[in-house]
Amino acid sequence: MSADTLNLPIIDLSELDNESTRADFYKKLRAHARNYGFFYLVGHGIDPNDREKMLNAAKKFFALPLEEKEKISMDNSPHFRGYTKNGNENTRQKKDYREVLDIGEELPVIRVPEEEKDRIQYNMSGPNQWPAAVPELETTSMHWFHTVKQLTIKLLRAFMVALELPEDALDELLVGTPIDLLKICHYPANTGEDGEGQAQGLGPHKDTGLLTMLWQDETGGLQVFTEENGWIDAVPVKNSFYRQYW
Numbered sequence: 001m002s003a004d005t006l007n008l009p010i011i012d013l014s015e016l017d018n019e020s021t022r023a024d025f026y027k028k029l030r031a032h033a034r035n036y037g038f039f040y041l042v043g044h045g046i047d048p049n050d051r052e053k054m055l056n057a058a059k060k061f062f063a064l065p066l067e068e069k070e071k072i073s074m075d076n077s078p079h080f081r082g083y084t085k086n087g088n089e090n091t092r093q094k095k096d097y098r099e100v101l102d103i104g105e106e107l108p109v110i111r112v113p114e115e116e117k118d119r120i121q122y123n124m125s126g127p128n129q130w131p132a133a134v135p136e137l138e139t140t141s142m143h144w145f146h147t148v149k150q151l152t153i154k155l156l157r158a159f160m161v162a163l164e165l166p167e168d169a170l171d172e173l174l175v176g177t178p179i180d181l182l183k184i185c186h187y188p189a190n191t192g193e194d195g196e197g198q199a200q201g202l203g204p205h206k207d208t209g210l211l212t213m214l215w216q217d218e219t220g221g222l223q224v225f226t227e228e229n230g231w232i233d234a235v236p237v238k239n240s241f242y243r244q245y246w
Contacts, residue, residue, distance in 0.1 A: 007232040008036060008224070010240070013151075014043030016158055030162040038224050040240040041213070044151050048239055050144060051215065057140040062099060062186040064133055072129035074102065079109070079126030086188060097190055097199035103128050103141050103182040124179050145182045151241075152211050173210070181209075187221065214242045 009032045015021035032039045061069070066085065074082035086099045107125040116122070130138045153174060160169045187201045201221060216222050222234040222242060234242055 007229075008038050008040060008234055008242075010040045010042055010237070012043035013041055013155065013158075014045070016154075026158070026162040029158060033159065033162070036226070038234070038242065040234075040237045040242060041155070042237070042240045044241060046147060046151065050147060051239075053140050054144045055217065057134060057137045058101075058184045058186070061101065061131055061134045061137055061184075064131065068131065068133050069099075072101075072131055077126070077129055078123050079104075080124060081126065082129040091200065091202060094200055096202050098185050098187045098201055100186075101184040103145060103184065105145070105177065105180055106142070107177055121179075125177060141182065141184070145180070148182075148213050149180055152213055155213075156211055170210070179209075187219075215240075216242065 009028075011029060011032060012025075015025035069083045070085065072082045074080060074084050076082060081102055081104060084100045084102070086097060087095050089096045089098070089100065104124070106127055109127075110122045110125045112119065112122045128138075156170060156174075157167045160167050185202075190199055190201065214222070216234075216236050218236050220233070220236050222236075223231045224234050225231055
């Protein structure tokens with residue numbers, strides 16, 4: 001699919017590594033971020049085989065019986081890690097029609113002093129939960145997590161240069177134990193009625209954090225909101241990430 005047939009622009013990250021295209025890359029990055037806020041990212045260098053391994057492991061997990069998946073329910077974790085079954089998340093007071101596995105950096109539990117017990121952000125530090133029935137999911141997910149994290153840092157630093165700031169302007173936010181999150185989502189076939197009564201896969205929302213790197217499979221369904229055209233389709237582009245920032 002060519003860029004001319006898409007609703008959103010494409011950024012080729014490989015242009016950042018080429019001295020002859022670097023200046024133009026920063027110019028496009030700045031313009032697309034300001035004018036759209038969303039774009040497709042290609043030329044990122046992530047091995048398609050890694051993506052297929054991640055996809056296959058995720059499919060294997062979500063194909064498990066519900067009682068097997070709920071052995072690692074998020075209800076078991078004070079650190080917001082684990083499985084959430086279909087219908088247990090809401091966006092704008094409507095149920096979302098999806099199931100999710102939340103994964104983060106493997107971190108030690110922080111023992112919070114009594115006088116700071118209300119600082120619930122400490123709860124974000126802790127271990128993940130892994131399904132015994134899909135042992136390869138742990139290795140595959142953590143490899144994917146760290147690979148995409150490095151890509152995100154590279155892009156974040158490129159944003160700084162594009163905005164005429166020092167490349168390391170936000171590096172202090174990346175040291176220590178920042179809250180990075182990998183969400184693996186499964187959207188079951190939605191056979192509900194059309195219109196207002198149809199269950200939403202995931203309702204309109206804004207992500208928290210600095211950058212979101214989102215990979216969707218060939219099924220599609222992702223939409224973004226623009227001031228000019230309202231909701232538009234972000235159709236799948238092979239080997240790309242969809243990127244947004246706030």
